[in-house]
């Protein structure tokens with residue numbers, strides 16, 4: 001995309017939205033291929049009697065969602081999403097997934113037809129006909145623009161602290177990949193681009209379900225071995241899910257930051273794990289805990305578990321994904337957290353894959369080959 005400097009807009013300003021605004025603002029100011037001014041759509045709310053957009057534009061800090069970190073001064077907070085996005089060449093979507101359809105319908109016909117999207121949103125939406133929709137597909141369909149994805153082991157607070165980490169961009173169009181990488185990469189935030197877009201996005205969504213399982217393990221006080229078993233079985237279900245529903249994806253994608261690395265970090269550090277632990281310990285509902293513990297931030301795991309279950313149930317496949325199914329049933333109160341362990345004791349992964357050779361046959365074989 002040679003020519004005029006590209007304008008970037010960040011659609012969203014939560015914890016991750018603000019952390020990525022820090023990076024994008026910094027890169028836009030220093031690199032000639034980008035316009036200095038970066039707009040950031042902020043869902044307006046009052047904080048201590050003042051509008052959040054005014055606070056951000058005056059103090060350059062998102063005091064509600066990323067307190068203690070300065071945003072670059074070229075990042076401008078705007079409460080109207082159409083105003084924020086209308087001139088942008090690159091739209092970075094980073095809102096909780098439950099808001100994406102409404103935002104797309106507000107933006108339809110109001111953005112540049114040549115704009116490209118980059119979705120940082122982890123989650124799915126229910127599709128008509130009993131399946132699930134990837135968020136990047138919803139953006140592409142509803143806004144009629146291309147949309148790549150960025151997922152990785154990227155807890156927002158640590159990225160904002162500039163602690164080293166990696167991330168994965170899934171982008172099918174090799175002409176766009178360098179532009180997106182340059183906008184996002186810094187010396188502490190390293191980008192690997194792969195073309196396996198759908199698998200990257202599915203990893204980012206599914207790991208939040210597994211994180212709930214890890215939180216249940218912590219709530220039950222079961223220890224690191226049990227948590228490792230949940231992480232491993234979760235990874236196997238993620239691979240199976242991609243294999244069945246997104247055939248043609250690559251196994252190697254699971255070894256990028258968006259795969260096993262994000263799974264591990266979320267199962268130790270993320271909000272889904274934390275709330276799920278509290279769910280077991282307090283007996284309160286997920287919704288109550290989300291309101292109580294997250295200060296306006298949104299949970300993804302229980303909703304993603306519900307969306308995945310909606311599809312698995314429709315396809316008669318719940319038994320093939322016992323961990324995802326158990327986690328969903330625990331979140332909605334159909335099972336107790338302790339029953340998750342019962343469900344995974346008999347996981348299909350534990351069915352022997354090799355046929356054991358009888359002892360005397362081994363002896364014969366040893367004699368023959370020896």
Ligand SMILES: NC(=O)c1ccc[n+]([C@@H]2O[C@H](COP(=O)([O-])OP(=O)(O)OC[C@H]3O[C@@H](n4cnc5c(N)ncnc54)[C@H](O)[C@@H]3O)[C@@H](O)[C@H]2O)c1
Nearest residue numbers: 013014015016017043094095096099121122155156297298
């Ligand atoms: N926080 C992280 O560490 C992290 C890391 C990687 C990916 N993500 C993903 O990024 C996405 C955004 O998460 P986040 O952490 O930036 O957000 P968040 O959960 O911290 O904050 C919620 C955001 O939603 C906004 N909001 C509330 N009601 C709204 C509405 N009706 N319409 C539009 N916006 C509304 C709030 O103003 C706030 O900006 C999620 O999909 C999440 O899974 C988060």
